[in-house]
Amino acid sequence: MTMDAIETSDAPLSGEAVLITGICGRLGKQLARMLHRKGPVVGVDRRAFPDKPRDIVHAQVDIRRKKLKDVFRGTNIRAVVHLGVLHDPRASAADHHSWNVAGFAKLLEYVAQFRVPKLVLLSSANVYGPQSSNPQFLTEDAPLLGGQNFSDIRDLIELDMLAQSFFWKLPETETVILRPVHILGTVHNAPSNFLRKDPIVTILGFDPMMQVVQQSEVVSAIECALRRGVRGTFNVAGPEPASLSRLIKILGRQKISVPYGVTRAVLSRMWSWRLTSFPPPEIDHIRYVCMVDDRRSRQELGFTPTMSLEATVLSVDEGRW
Amino acid sequence: MAPVGLSQAVDDAVEAGLRRILGESFDSKMARVPLTLGPTGIDAFGLDPHWARYLFLTVALLHRKYFRTEVHGIDNVPTGRVLLVANHAGQLPLDGALIAAAMFMDAEPPRIVRAMVEKWAVGLPFVSMLFARVGQVTGVPENATRLLQQGEALLVFPEGVRGVAKTFEHRYQLADFGSGFMRLAIETETPIVPVAVVGAEEQYISVANFDALAKVLGMPAFPIVPQLLVPGGQLPLPTRYRLWFGEPMRFVGDIDDDDAVLEEKVWLVRQTVQAMLTKALAERKHVFW
Numbered sequence: 001m002t003m004d005a006i007e008t009s010d011a012p013l014s015g016e017a018v019l020i021t022g023i024c025g026r027l028g029k030q031l032a033r034m035l036h037r038k039g040p041v042v043g044v045d046r047r048a049f050p051d052k053p054r055d056i057v058h059a060q061v062d063i064r065r066k067k068l069k070d071v072f073r074g075t076n077i078r079a080v081v082h083l084g085v086l087h088d089p090r091a092s093a094a095d096h097h098s099w100n101v102a103g104f105a106k107l108l109e110y111v112a113q114f115r116v117p118k119l120v121l122l123s124s125a126n127v128y129g130p131q132s133s134n135p136q137f138l139t140e141d142a143p144l145l146g147g148q149n150f151s152d153i154r155d156l157i158e159l160d161m162l163a164q165s166f167f168w169k170l171p172e173t174e175t176v177i178l179r180p181v182h183i184l185g186t187v188h189n190a191p192s193n194f195l196r197k198d199p200i201v202t203i204l205g206f207d208p209m210m211q212v213v214q215q216s217e218v219v220s221a222i223e224c225a226l227r228r229g230v231r232g233t234f235n236v237a238g239p240e241p242a243s244l245s246r247l248i249k250i251l252g253r254q255k256i257s258v259p260y261g262v263t264r265a266v267l268s269r270m271w272s273w274r275l276t277s278f279p280p281p282e283i284d285h286i287r288y289v290c291m292v293d294d295r296r297s298r299q300e301l302g303f304t305p306t307m308s309l310e311a312t313v314l315s316v317d318e319g320r321w
Numbered sequence: 322m323a324p325v326g327l328s329q330a331v332d333d334a335v336e337a338g339l340r341r342i343l344g345e346s347f348d349s350k351m352a353r354v355p356l357t358l359g360p361t362g363i364d365a366f367g368l369d370p371h372w373a374r375y376l377f378l379t380v381a382l383l384h385r386k387y388f389r390t391e392v393h394g395i396d397n398v399p400t401g402r403v404l405l406v407a408n409h410a411g412q413l414p415l416d417g418a419l420i421a422a423a424m425f426m427d428a429e430p431p432r433i434v435r436a437m438v439e440k441w442a443v444g445l446p447f448v449s450m451l452f453a454r455v456g457q458v459t460g461v462p463e464n465a466t467r468l469l470q471q472g473e474a475l476l477v478f479p480e481g482v483r484g485v486a487k488t489f490e491h492r493y494q495l496a497d498f499g500s501g502f503m504r505l506a507i508e509t510e511t512p513i514v515p516v517a518v519v520g521a522e523e524q525y526i527s528v529a530n531f532d533a534l535a536k537v538l539g540m541p542a543f544p545i546v547p548q549l550l551v552p553g554g555q556l557p558l559p560t561r562y563r564l565w566f567g568e569p570m571r572f573v574g575d576i577d578d579d580d581a582v583l584e585e586k587v588w589l590v591r592q593t594v595q596a597m598l599t600k601a602l603a604e605r606k607h608v609f610w
Contacts, residue, residue: 132444135463136366205446209367209453240359243367260446288443289459291365309361 016076017042018226019116021063021107022084023056024049026187027122031081031219032056035226042075044068045084063103072110079118079226080111085159087189089152089279100155104162111166111173118174120225121163122218125181125211125235127156130290136209137293140179140233150281164233176225178218180236181292182285185215185315190282192316195247199254203263206287207245213238214312217305224303234301235292239309244286250313260287335378342381343426347374353430355400357471366464368433368456376455377425383415384422387559388520389610392423394566397514398432402469403569404506404513405434405476408495408594409484411521412544415557420476420516423564435468436476437461441541462501469509476516477502479587486542488529492522493598498591500583508576512569515590517597519565523608524557525549560608565597 018035022028023043035041036056043049043058052058057075061067063084086099104121111119128138129146144161147154166175182191191212194200213236221236248255258266263283270276297303307315339347351370363369384390398405407420414436421434437460443449458464468475478484479498487496506513527544535543548554570593572586 132449133440133459133461135461135467136458137463137467139463203446205448205450207367207450207453209365240361241365242359242361243363243369246361246363 016040016078017057018079018081019044019071019075019077020081020083021045022082023058025083026185027183027215027218028083030215031083031222034219034223039078040075042071042077044071063107064098068106069110072114072116077114077116079120080107080116081120081122081222081226082107083122085122085156087156089190089277090274093152093155096152096155100159101162104159108162108166112170116173118176118226118228119163119166120176120178120222121159122222123160123163123177123179124156125179125237125290125292126153126285127160127179128290128292130208130284130288132288134289134291136289137291138235139293140235140296149284150279152279152281167231174229174231176231177233178221178225178236178297179233179292180213180218180221181211181238182213183215183218184212184312186318187215190278191285193277194286195251195253195313195316197253199256200248200251201263202244202248202255202257203283203287204257204259206260207243208287208289209241209243209291210247210289211237211241211291212247212309212312213305214307214315217303217307217312221297221301221303224297224301227302230301232296232300234297234303235294236297236301236303237292237294238305238312239307241291242309247313250310251317335375338378339374339381342378342385347377350425350431354425354433355430355472356433364456366435366456366458366468367453369454373455376451377422380418380422381426384419384426384562388415388419388562390419390423390520390562390564392427392564392566395423395427395564397566397568398424398428398474399512399514399569400430402472402509402511403474404469404502404511405474405516405566406502406513406590406594407476407478407516407518408493408598409478409480409521410487410492410518411557412485412525412527412546413557414478414485415524416518416521416562417476417478419562420518420564424474432474434474434476436478437465439482439541441539462505465505466509469505469511475511479591482541486527486530486544487522488544489522489526493519493602495591495595495598498587500580500587503572503583503587503590504576507572507574510573512571513590514569515567515593515597517565517567517594517601518562519598519601519605520560520562520608523560526558558609561610563601563605565601567593567597 017040019042021044024045024047032041041056046062049058059071127144127146144157147157163177184192268280358364417436424432424434433456436457438452438457443459479502480496483496525546527546529545531543
């Protein structure tokens with residue numbers, strides 16, 4: 001589908017639409033399915049959306065292209081939800097930068113130009129970074145130190161910062177930054193992929209407390225963020241924290257504990273031979289704490305997770321065959 | 322299966338040992354501890370009562386049998402949030418373990434004491450895991466504030482590494498106190514209970530600190546302890562510990578006050594601990610009994 005689809009689509013564009021970038025991801029599809037029943041939804045993604053509901057308008061464009069502007073021009077947009085963040089650890093640094101930083105800057109430009117009243121960015125609690133000196137619960141104003149030991153995620157921090165600058169640059173737009181903890185579910189992100197392994201490798205002598213959140217709960221949090229009047233940065237967490245060993249126990253998987261030095265050396269080698277999708281610095285996530293204080297999202301965002309820890313963790317195996 | 326039978330036998334032995342030393346079951350004692358546990362039975366900082374019993378039995382044996390701790394004035398510790406401020410010594414933080422044991426075994430209601438672990442130690446394998454499971458937390462102000470707001474008992478050693486790594490010639494001379502604990506106490510309106518620990522200074526006799534080596538190894542200190550070379554000297558010397566809990570001290574003020582203003586309050590606490598130490602030392606008849 002190309003940009004022409006917008007003009008030829010039979011989808012009714014009455015009222016104001018929500019624009020979702022990265023709509024073809026698992027999270028994007030789920031959000032679109034929830035939102036399209038309530039109002040018009042416009043999706044932007046360079047990937048195809050073969051099984052899209054009829055009333056969703058999908059513009060198959062790259063967010064770095066100028067064509068994106070046409071989407072803004074042709075639609076009355078009430079909110080932009082930016083899910084189209086590139087997380088692929090194998091993508092080059094240049095790609096990461098041009099997609100996540102330059103692409104998002106372009107998106108922000110259009111949000112400002114077309115006076116979109118709401119912007120929601122799905123950032124991540126990873127921007128705080130796992131460190132031995134972390135407090136048990138990081139609040140929203142904690143420094144974003146994720147890039148300290150893992151330089152490849154600096155663009156994700158920059159993305160978060162760009163959105164933050166919007167708070168004062170464009171105060172008439174309600175900007176919401178959501179920083180969810182490890183998202184679990186059918187999504188193909190590092191924590192879900194890690195928990196799908198069998199056996200699961202852990203670091204000998206470390207068993208950090210962790211927070212997880214199910215992908216459908218993240219969708220609910222985004223829905224809360226779309227309410228009028230909500231603005232600011234919110235940590236989003238799911239059920240109560242649990243140790244890594246407890247998560248593994250829930251899944252009923254084997255656990256192999258390996259000393260840190262060995263894990264790091266083997267993983268680095270495997271990474272250079274392209275045998276793994278886990279970048280070596282990510283080991284710190286199973287070594288140190290990176291948990292958030294989600295009181296703000298419960299009180300101000302009105303988001304309350306409902307899924308149990310067991311259901312959240314077991315959801316990584318859903319949809320597998 | 323044999324391993325299940327074995328782990329059951331170990332569990333039973335630990336339970337029996339704890340019952341003998343506590344005079345009641347560990348679970349019934351634990352039930353009286355004011356804690357905020359999650360639905361999975363552990364708290365958000367990683368304290369796991371089921372797991373803690375193993376380490377606890379070890380500490381209880383050290384407390385009752387090895388160091389034969391004398392505990393004085395534990396009734397001074399108020400219920401609800403409290404900051405225990407103690408002198409620190411002995412190369413290994415056994416003083417912290419014994420204060421925790423006293424608060425669990427000798428106080429009513431029993432309390433789980435949270436100590437602030439040196440950030441350096443949190444990066445060590447096993448140590449970090451072990452500390453977290455028995456309720457010890459990374460030594461950052463945010464954790465302390467949160468725990469006190471939950472109404473917990475927090476143990477701080479304002480001397481920090483300067484205290485624990487002091488050499489034998491400086492025994493029972495308090496090092497400088499940091500002022501972080503005072504800011505914390507004022508901010509959270511928490512009473513401070515000064516604690517004097519006698520006995521820790523003699524458990525490992527350090528003659529010097531090898532600072533250059535400590536720096537190379539990234540350790541906060543590298544004490545030279547000759548007894549480690551003697552067979553069996555790796556164990557701490559079985560000194561008799563004496564723990565003195567003082568009257569609670571309450572401080573008010575502005576948390577944004579200059580350090581100079583806080584210093585006076587810190588000095589007061591430091592002097593109280595020093596006075597308690599001097600008195601306790603004067604009353605001590607012998608290091609080992």
